[in-house]
Amino acid sequence: MHRKKIPLKVRIMTGIFLSCKKATELMERKAEGNIGFIENIQLFWHKGMCKVCALYEKQTRLLNRLLQKHLLQRKAAPLSESESSTLRAKIISEIEKK
Amino acid sequence: MNYNEKAILSDWVHQFTNELFAWALYKTGSKENAEDLVQDTFLSAFSAFDTFTGQSSPKTWLFRILNNKIVDSYRRSKKIPLELVEDAAKERFDKNFNAETGMWNEFEAGQIWSVEEKHLLDDPKFQNILAVCLDNLPLKWNIALTSKYLSEKKSEEICKELDLTASNYWQIIHRAKLLLRQCIEKKYR
Numbered sequence: 256m257h258r259k260k261i262p263l264k265v266r267i268m269t270g271i272f273l274s275c276k277k278a279t280e281l282m283e284r285k286a287e288g289n290i291g292f293i294e295n296i297q298l299f300w301h302k303g304m305c306k307v308c309a310l311y312e313k314q315t316r317l318l319n320r321l322l323q324k325h326l327l328q329r330k331a332a333p334l335s336e337s338e339s340s341t342l343r344a345k346i347i348s349e350i351e352k353k
Numbered sequence: 354m355n356y357n358e359k360a361i362l363s364d365w366v367h368q369f370t371n372e373l374f375a376w377a378l379y380k381t382g383s384k385e386n387a388e389d390l391v392q393d394t395f396l397s398a399f400s401a402f403d404t405f406t407g408q409s410s411p412k413t414w415l416f417r418i419l420n421n422k423i424v425d426s427y428r429r430s431k432k433i434p435l436e437l438v439e440d441a442a443k444e445r446f447d448k449n450f451n452a453e454t455g456m457w458n459e460f461e462a463g464q465i466w467s468v469e470e471k472h473l474l475d476d477p478k479f480q481n482i483l484a485v486c487l488d489n490l491p492l493k494w495n496i497a498l499t500s501k502y503l504s505e506k507k508s509e510e511i512c513k514e515l516d517l518t519a520s521n522y523w524q525i526i527h528r529a530k531l532l533l534r535q536c537i538e539k540k541y542r
Contacts, residue, residue: 265454274455280527287508289523307460314466315530319502322533324474325483326503333375343370346392347363350399 273301278308282315358402365411366395372412373419379503380423380496390426394419409513416514420496427492439491446528449535465541479541486536494529497522 273281278301284290285298302309334342370391377387397418398405405414428435451458465473473479487495493515500511512522 261453265456269454269456274450275457276450276455279531280523283526283530284523289508307457310462311460311534314462314534317466317470318530318534318537320470321473321479321483322498323502325480326499328480329484330375330379330503333371339371339374342374342388342391343366346366346370346395349392349396350359350362350366353396353399 268304271297271300272304273297275301275305275308278302278305279311279315282308282312286316286319358399362395362399362402365398365415369412369415373415376416377419377423379499381426386426390419390422393422397422413510413513417516420514421516423496424492435492439493442491442494442532443528445535446532449531461538463538463542465538479537482537482540486533486540489536490529490532494525497525498529498533501526 269277278298281290281294281298285295290298302312333339373391373394374387377390378384381387381390394415398415401418405411409417424435449458449460450456465479468476468479487499490498497511497515497517500506500514501508506514508519508522511517512519515522517525
């Protein structure tokens, strides 16, 4: 029922050239090389027609770089060697008790 | 047999404790909790040793146990069920798109996107906002996203650690990134 309300133009657009929802998902896959040949072409055409998605891709890529650096900065300092060996010894003795 | 298992486990303790600890500390923010979680992880691994099939590497298997422990401990400490948090986040995500066509409903591009990348990296205000927005994500999404960008692990490995299918994983990354973008956009004014 609801389908009929969607204009033909929009149905063709989303069927062949993807919806924005799908396109933005494919951008994430593409960043890791996880995208099919056809999907890649569809995404290319979608971005050509949809300025918002083209902009979103720029922003999500920037976000990738910012996120990576942010997380590295925040990553806690690892254990010191003596703390590490104490913890390891403790865990092994717990296993031995079993 | 039992002796053999203990020897293998001890070997893993020596190999992986530091990495597991660093991750647990990062996720919980407390050394004490992180130590407990790592110890629990190895004890669970010992009890469940029979179920380790060798299909994934020991490290992946241990990280999977640890991630489950992190989720469990989070579940115990929070009053709001994790499922509700996730449902609310899904709803916020869905509002971005027309339910029938999947086209953008509205899309704001505020001033943050015209700020230079270098400036954002050094800006404590922005780093703070990013931290808050990451914490606003449902825990599982947060773990998936931070695993992806912090450890440079391949998606297949993260899926195994979090017990997700590939399509589930990409859906989570997609939703998490979109909500993160939106959150930053709203807060950075």
